[in-house]
Amino acid sequence: MQKKRSNDPFWWTLFGAGGTISAFFIPVHVLLFGIAMPLGWISVPDYETLLQLAQHPVTRLYIFALVSLSLFHWAHRFRYTLYDGLMLKHLEHYIFIFCYGSALAGTVITGVLIWTI
Amino acid sequence: MSTRYERYRPTSYHHKMSIFWWVKRKPYMLFIIRELTSIFVAAYAIILIVKLNALKQGAEVWEALLVSLSGPFSVTVHIVVFIFVLFHSITWFKLAPTAMVVKIGKKKIPGSIIIAVNFMMWILLSGGIVWILLQ
Amino acid sequence: METTINLQVLRYIPEKDPDPFYQEYEVPLREEWVILDALNYIKDQIDGTLSYRWSCRMGVCGSCGMMVNEKPILTCETFLEKYMPGPIRIAPLNYFGVIRDLVVETDGFMEKVKRVKPWIIRDKEKAPLEGEYLQTPEELSEYKQYSMCINCMLCYSACPVVGLEPQFIGPAAIALAQRYNYDNRDEGQNQRNDVLLTDDGIFECTLVGECSEVCPKKVDPAGAIQRYKVQGATEWWTSVLLPFGKK
Structure with a gap:
């Protein structure tokens, strides 16, 4: 008897893409916006400049990919952490919907914000 | 499991895995x-x-x-x-x-070089973000 | 007086006690002794009832794998001195049913190995008169590393996913599948994908990476699985994006 092939390759691709983009870009973002600017190590760009930057098509695409893929990266990894680390495999359907559902919701919200900014 | 061996096999012990x-x-x-x-x-x-x-x-x-x-x-x-x-x-x-297995011609690139390239790209890309924001 | 080292060996004697217990033995600490020598000393000199598997004493047969201080190792190639001053805790390999003392059931593992079809599959066999399947050294090097596995099962005992998901096909079997997938004489990858791209297959792996750490033959099953994931993902996207393409 042949078993059905899994759709995990799809989620794993998103996980991998998200892991890569977040590994490359999130640390510098956190360092600049979350630590260096609040502590006054570097000056904060003013509102107009940032808005203009955010409206640039490349930035839009970049932010959208960064946020959405990072969320899917979390969804996949956290799903397995719950299965393995907390032995919650028996709740797999709820975990599946919670993880990828949240990532999808975040993606839609980001998409709308990026589109209308 | 083959049943031929059944009588030589008393119940086997299965260790339970701890959640920790x-x-x-x-x-x-x-x-x-x-x-x-x-x-x-x-x-x-x-x-x-x-x-x-x-x-x-x-x-x-x-x-x-x-x-x-x-x-x-x-x-x-x-x-x-x-x-x-x-x-x-x-x-x-x-x-x-x-x-990732990267090959140049027939030669496999050693893992340490792939890691080094990744780290270098990381530094370059982070530098790029800093440069854009400090403009 | 001779220096000794304390060994705490897990005993399981089903006809006497339904639960395993640790038994302590004092064994001479000799420079050239490996853990297996100490177990043989116990068996010959102290307690003949102790059961364990061993054969070649040189890291080839893969039968003397045990948990030593929580880590799966081949007892024939690990020296007692490494664990000075002791005690050394010896238990049967993790996640396998224990038959007696340090002897574990291998049936589940053997069945998994068989399921990945570890042999050369051809769409059409060549007739003997057509000659042999030739292979260059480069083609051999594609899979040679994965062919070094001695089925010692240490990687299964190092892998928490094997413990958590007993149906997970596991590191050695997947590495063995890759040994044939990367063999240029083989045409059976699609059949292996039917086994390995299901829910019990490669995507259960979360890359803990310990299977490769404990492997005595440097097979790197973790790498084999990761490379398989990339292949599996490519396969999935091709089947979705090119539904009329080749299966």
């Missing part, structure tokens, strides 16, 4: 920490969404958000997030060669 299996050995502990970095990656994605929203709402909302994000609580949170995402980046790049 990952506390027992250092590599497992590091593994769980690596997996938990995903929470901090997601947390920063949510912070980015909040910032985008504020940016869209207008200058006043944005300024208000900046003020609330410059308090000691926020900075502490960001430092914690920074440590975990740094751990994510380092472990991610170090594992890159396990999935």
